Amino acid sequence: MKKYDLIVVGAGPGGCTAALTAAEAGLKTLLLERAVVPGEKNASGFALSSKAWRDFPFIREMELPSMRYCRQCVAHFLSPPPEMEERFTIASGPSRRMSYPEARDFFTVGMLRREFDPYLADLAVRAGAEMRTGSLVTGLVRENGKVAGVLLEGGEEYRAPLTIGADGVLSPVARMAGLRERWRPDQVTSVCIVDFSAPRERMDCVIHEAGFQAFFGPGLGGNFLIAYADGVHLGGPGVTNSLISRALRKRAKPARELLDTLLAPPVQRLLRALEAEPREWQAHCLTWMESIPEEISCAGLMLVGDAAGLTEPLYAEGVWQAMYSGRLAAEVAEEALRENDFSGAFLKTYRERLVESPVGQDFVAGAQLRQLFELLGDPVLCGELEELAVDLAVHLLMSGQEPKAEAMQRVFPVLGENLPALMAVARVYLPIFLRMGEENLRFYIGMAKGLRWMLKGLLPWEGDL
């Protein structure tokens, strides 16, 4: 039986980052992965947020064949079935107001997990971690009421005062540790993906840097397209088919929704232009919660990434969260070893720090904002908002079909007609702003005063507003 300072179960983004951090800090670290090669089950790609470039120096060095920078996000709003044609489209580059340089340059980078996971695992190994692949963890060793190691299929035993469970959403480690039996139905969603390969030159020509595209529309859930160097995937349920709609059991048919989006003419045209060939179909379970679960550690054990339920509550992004929590757990492990304290009480500091960290901050208002997508998922409301956008943006500014003054005169009636839809949006936003505290409230009151002053200068009549 071999002994280590730290055992990490699972060589996904969370486990590899934990093992890398621990090995760099000089901990004798064992990284166990059930697959023969890390990331082997994922033929498909994913989008890594620019946050990873901000937070992890080793990511800045990364160059993988499948990488494609996404500097343009596109939201397609389609008309109702049966046409499902492009009705209103927004495309945007990154904002110059973002708080760090990478975010001002790009949104995400699309790439393949079967390249990314081995890249991270290799960094951990080069830092000194011992990796064992083809190693399925089937049990935990307990000693004096704490987790003291793991058992592999076949009976091998490894010991360490600390274990990190980075074994993904179904996390056998969490179950074996008694932290939970299984996720409740309202804590998870299912994600379906169809992955297509496409020649690189077609990708460069047709997609270029528009690596994230979402398809909204009456009855469509905002299924998303993610592009990498040699292909794209289309996934769903879209962000609009939120946890709330699942909880209310309104719409929970991700495969049906994905098929509808795939069959929409603009999507078909895009796939034809790409000369795309279907490569893989997947359906996965994914946690999608409103706050960080309470029980993510116990004596001798911490959970990171999907095992801890850390996917971000708006878009269900989870790779950066897994990496961030993996690093944090390894830092806490190092401190625990220094203090020789592996108690449940000491390891609770891991969750406390996580709540304070950018991962935790992302849970504030994320679930509430999800209600906006929920509105877009409502066929009637979505249709009304689409028409409002078309009337205000397109016909006012971009069409010469009518005299300008006539188009201008429609602004207030159109706003009036669509007041219920606008109020529905305001009903989501306002409580979020109010929750964000007095400081923000002051800011918005200041803005309203400024607007009043501007209008006073612009209006043709004298006097107060």
Ligand SMILES: Cc1cc2nc3c(=O)[nH]c(=O)nc-3n(C[C@H](O)[C@H](O)[C@H](O)COP(=O)(O)OP(=O)(O)OC[C@H]3O[C@@H](n4cnc5c(N)ncnc54)[C@H](O)[C@@H]3O)c2cc1C
């Ligand atoms: C379809 C889909 C698309 C997604 N797209 C994105 C995206 O574009 N961007 C993004 O940021 N996030 C995305 N996510 C979320 C993201 O994939 C996860 O949040 C992320 O993979 C979590 O990383 P992890 O290291 O916690 O777990 P995982 O990546 O699940 O890694 C867990 C590892 O543990 C291993 N393992 C499991 N059990 C055992 C065991 N008993 N013994 C040994 N090893 C074990 C597994 O083989 C695996 O390698 C997507 C999720 C899905 C389902």
